[in-house]
Amino acid sequence: MSKRQLRLQPCCHKAKRRPPPQQQQQPQPRQHVYLVVDDWETGYSVRKIDVDDMDPPHAGADLDDDEAEPLPDPPVVRFYGRHCRLSHFGAYGTNILAMLGHSDAATGAFPVFDTKTLGLTLCPHPDVHSAQPLFATVAGELYLTVGYSTFVLDSLPLPGPYDDEDKQCSWIKSPRIFAPFNSIGVCRHKGGIGHVCSCDAPPLSDYATTLSTMPAWKLGEDQLFDAYDDRHLGATLLYLGGISDYCLIESRLHKDQEPLGPCDGPRRRVLRVTKFGLKYDKSGELRTTRQTVRSYQMTEGHEFNESCLTPVAFWM
Numbered sequence: 001m002s003k004r005q006l007r008l009q010p011c012c013h014k015a016k017r018r019p020p021p022q023q024q025q026q027p028q029p030r031q032h033v034y035l036v037v038d039d040w041e042t043g044y045s046v047r048k049i050d051v052d053d054m055d056p057p058h059a060g061a062d063l064d065d066d067e068a069e070p071l072p073d074p075p076v077v078r079f080y081g082r083h084c085r086l087s088h089f090g091a092y093g094t095n096i097l098a099m100l101g102h103s104d105a106a107t108g109a110f111p112v113f114d115t116k117t118l119g120l121t122l123c124p125h126p127d128v129h130s131a132q133p134l135f136a137t138v139a140g141e142l143y144l145t146v147g148y149s150t151f152v153l154d155s156l157p158l159p160g161p162y163d164d165e166d167k168q169c170s171w172i173k174s175p176r177i178f179a180p181f182n183s184i185g186v187c188r189h190k191g192g193i194g195h196v197c198s199c200d201a202p203p204l205s206d207y208a209t210t211l212s213t214m215p216a217w218k219l220g221e222d223q224l225f226d227a228y229d230d231r232h233l234g235a236t237l238l239y240l241g242g243i244s245d246y247c248l249i250e251s252r253l254h255k256d257q258e259p260l261g262p263c264d265g266p267r268r269r270v271l272r273v274t275k276f277g278l279k280y281d282k283s284g285e286l287r288t289t290r291q292t293v294r295s296y297q298m299t300e301g302h303e304f305n306e307s308c309l310t311p312v313a314f315w316m
Contacts, residue, residue: 029116030052031315032048033048033313035249035271036089037071037271039300041301043078044089045071046096047071047072047075049273054294064255065255068295070297086312088133093316094116095114096115097135098111098113108124194223194225196237196278197220199215219286220278220285220288221287224248225250231252231255232250232251233251240275248273250271251270269299270296272294273293273296275292275293277289
């Protein structure tokens, strides 16, 4: 046997350093539909609906009113206030704003509920003398129109034990706003009510001048509700993100209620929630797809007819 010493040959490459362990990405919180309803005798309830856990396609479309489910219980939060103020609710990020007209007389503050932290804070009203507000979210900013003025929300107060300076909420008065066109919406023109329609979004530079022509638009083939039905009260459309995910919420009178008759006590209503997608077929027509439906029934907590017939709901 040879007595030569065995030598290891020099390695021709350097060992790669192990990368530091990557921090696990936190999963994105699951979003829900937050529905504001007037089913409380002294105010409003916010109910959380999971639209990703609904019936198979087209199931429940012809569901009898008596078979509709009760709204999810318990409510996420309740706001004390006068009825017939559904249109006074707005949303920004994960926050629900309740401008119900019962704000503090000294500061004009109204409650803001954060659905993520479950925290409740106060935000001052920019114009305490105005009545009905109008909310709109544009490019991630919340616009509020009250009376003849438009304001932009500068910041929201932070819930929790923060300094007073961190809790300040402020509004900035905005110049004249040219509202942008939405790419998808519910048609309100005769012959198209109940259908989804889409239109081109003009360049932002066109908003600085008067738009001389209407953008190209297309009416969807499928009807999602019948606005001429005596039991139809209103409908609202929510964009759920993704490429083409939407949710339509229709408010209807229960079949036991007379549409045009006198209301003997609080009314019973049915809320039909439809989640769907949109696509263009081979002929270029706008069609709905992947429909899932669920119906809920509720009883109003008062005997007054709500002036806002359109359901108030937010996706967050």
